[in-house]
Amino acid sequence: MDKATTDAGTNGVKSPPRQVFFFDIDNCLYPKSAKVHDLMADLIDRYFVAHLSLPWEEATRLHKEYYQNYGLAIEGLVRHHQIDPLEYNAKVDDALPLDDIIKPRAELRKLLEDIDTIKVKLWLFTNAYVNHGRRVVRLLEIEEFFEGITFCDYAATPLVCKPHPDMFRKAMQEAGVEKNEDCFFVDDSYSNCKQAQELGWATAHLVEDGVKPPRTPASKYQIRHLDELRTAFPQVFKS
Numbered sequence: 001m002d003k004a005t006t007d008a009g010t011n012g013v014k015s016p017p018r019q020v021f022f023f024d025i026d027n028c029l030y031p032k033s034a035k036v037h038d039l040m041a042d043l044i045d046r047y048f049v050a051h052l053s054l055p056w057e058e059a060t061r062l063h064k065e066y067y068q069n070y071g072l073a074i075e076g077l078v079r080h081h082q083i084d085p086l087e088y089n090a091k092v093d094d095a096l097p098l099d100d101i102i103k104p105r106a107e108l109r110k111l112l113e114d115i116d117t118i119k120v121k122l123w124l125f126t127n128a129y130v131n132h133g134r135r136v137v138r139l140l141e142i143e144e145f146f147e148g149i150t151f152c153d154y155a156a157t158p159l160v161c162k163p164h165p166d167m168f169r170k171a172m173q174e175a176g177v178e179k180n181e182d183c184f185f186v187d188d189s190y191s192n193c194k195q196a197q198e199l200g201w202a203t204a205h206l207v208e209d210g211v212k213p214p215r216t217p218a219s220k221y222q223i224r225h226l227d228e229l230r231t232a233f234p235q236v237f238k239s
């Protein structure tokens, strides 16, 4: 992954154009039932308490508000409280005890192996910072399938993250793809999928078993399991 990542942005020029399959990472490449999100939410709440000197209830309320308004708690922290985003990353994402939770999964590996990389380039697309994104795919032992990663650069101002359209444009530029119709996407977030669908990406919203499906689907495809990408997008798999 490293070489392709450093080449990001020039890939489209150097090699013939290929379609790109963008994969969200958290709660997508590993199941929501791993409860990483809950652990993260707890660390974020603690961060709010410690760094904004807030009582617990106010901290959890503000965390929720920023998450809903901006898609990421950190965006609210940067906008309104001038926190150091990389210190936040160290205390939250990098502090997650993932080694005990995220393990390689044979079915995921098989799914990625069956994708025809002559036709499509696999690309990671996350709202996490690069450290966390890389750590997760390393623990899943699927690093080698991806040619690069578009992540939320916590050090940048303004912060750009999904579902903002600029983040989708950034991903396309880094992955070296020009047309929206050449983009495939899977994500567990309703708003991310809704935005991708509006842009014209071929989008599958992952709504795991046990998760209540939305009243209005976010995108053309809604899947219960990543394996259903085989039926949603048969054209990207080896025949």
Ligand SMILES: [Mg+2]
Pocket: 024, 025, 026, 027, 028, 187, 188, 189
């Ligand atoms: Mg996700």
